Amino acid sequence: MATPALSVQLYTVREALAADLDxxxxxxxxxxxxxxEIFDFVDRAPLLAEELVASGLRARTGHASLLSAGLGLDDPALAGGRAAPPDQDTVFRAATAVGLQIVIDPFVAPDRWMTEHAVADTARRLNDAARRAADHGLRVGYHNHAQEFLSDIRGVSAYEFFAGELGDDVVLEVDLYWAATGGQDVPALLQRLGDRVAALHLKDGVTGPNPFRPGASRLDPTTLDQRPAGRGEIPLLAALAAAPSTAFGVIEFDHYPGDIFDGVQASVDFLRANGLR
Incomplete structure (x- = not known):
């Protein structure tokens, strides 16, 4: 079984983080x-770097938008009033300041996974980002939800077609809960993806209908049944065994109905007991 470094995505504790960072x-x-694993770090990189050092923590992976340029979000007429995200070099400079090794794009909209042309274009853009990241001593990756599995392209899911279009220097962070929500046998998926999988989101729970399917209501995270590791239906240990090259095992909750620190602690205890370091 893989023995990746145990981590937690800070989005999990976002409310506590906003109230009391240190x-x-x-x-x-x-x-x-x-x-x-950090998020929303670009505008607060110096502060995060200082606080991480003070707490004895390190962040080697982080989430930031890399692909919105050219996908509509950089066009004010299409962005629905949202501000355009920072350019890639700004992201990579901030990532370097915090000490990241891998910058992971966390979301590409569902409509970008419905056609071969759109998926191939997204892969090309991520490959371009990887070349720019290399100038900063960084790698890039992609983190899935469930929209990547809504359509098939050339006999495989759009996600696996996308993976096949990526350059060798681009990695994947596979969110097991969302892949299962997308109808995937996650250990089998990980075996097919092979060494490209650098990180896993070890997210457990009970899956429901794919909330990203066409016609579905806007996702309400409070409707998700996510549970501490080992207490749901996601085969976390089989997934770890199927992804021996994984370097990071990341705990994350999109929503947890109880005390979030209790949920994280229970996940830490389960994963430590099963060999993560």
């Missing part, structure tokens, strides 16, 4: 964690 990081460090 106290929240200290609490995670107190669980024996050495790694965290």
């Amino acid at each position: 106290g929240t990081l200290a609490r995670l460090a107190g669980m024996g964690l050495a790694d965290v």
Whole structure:
């Protein structure tokens, strides 16, 4: 079985983080964690770098938008009033300041997974980002939800077609809960993806209908049945065994109905008991 470094995506504790950054990081460090995965770091990289060092934590992976340029979000007429995200070099400079190794794009909209042309174009854009990232000593990757599995292209899911279009220097972070929500046998998927899988989101729970399917209501995270590792239906240990090259095992909750730190601690305890370090 793979023994990746155990981490937690800070989005999991976003409310506590907003209220008390240093106290929240200290609490995670107190669980024996050495790694965290960061988000929304570009405008606060110096502060995050300082607080991570003070808490004894490191962030080697982080989420940031890399692909919105050219996908509509950079066009004010199409962006629905949203501000355009920072350019890639700005993202990569911030990532370097925090000490990241891999910058992971966390979301590409469902309509971009419905045609071969759109999927191939997204892969090309990520390949271009990888070449720019290399100038900063960084790698890039992609984190899935469930929309990537809504359509098939050339006999495979759009996600696997996408993976086949990526350059060798681009990695994948596979969210097991969302892949299962997309109808995937996750250990089999990981075996097919092979060494490209650099990180797993070890997210457990009970899956429901794919909330990204055409015609579905806007996703309400409070409707998701996500549970501490080992307490749901996602085959986490089989997935780890199927992805021996995985370097990071990341705990994440999109929503948790109880005390979020209890959920994280329970996940840490389960994963530590099963060999993660």
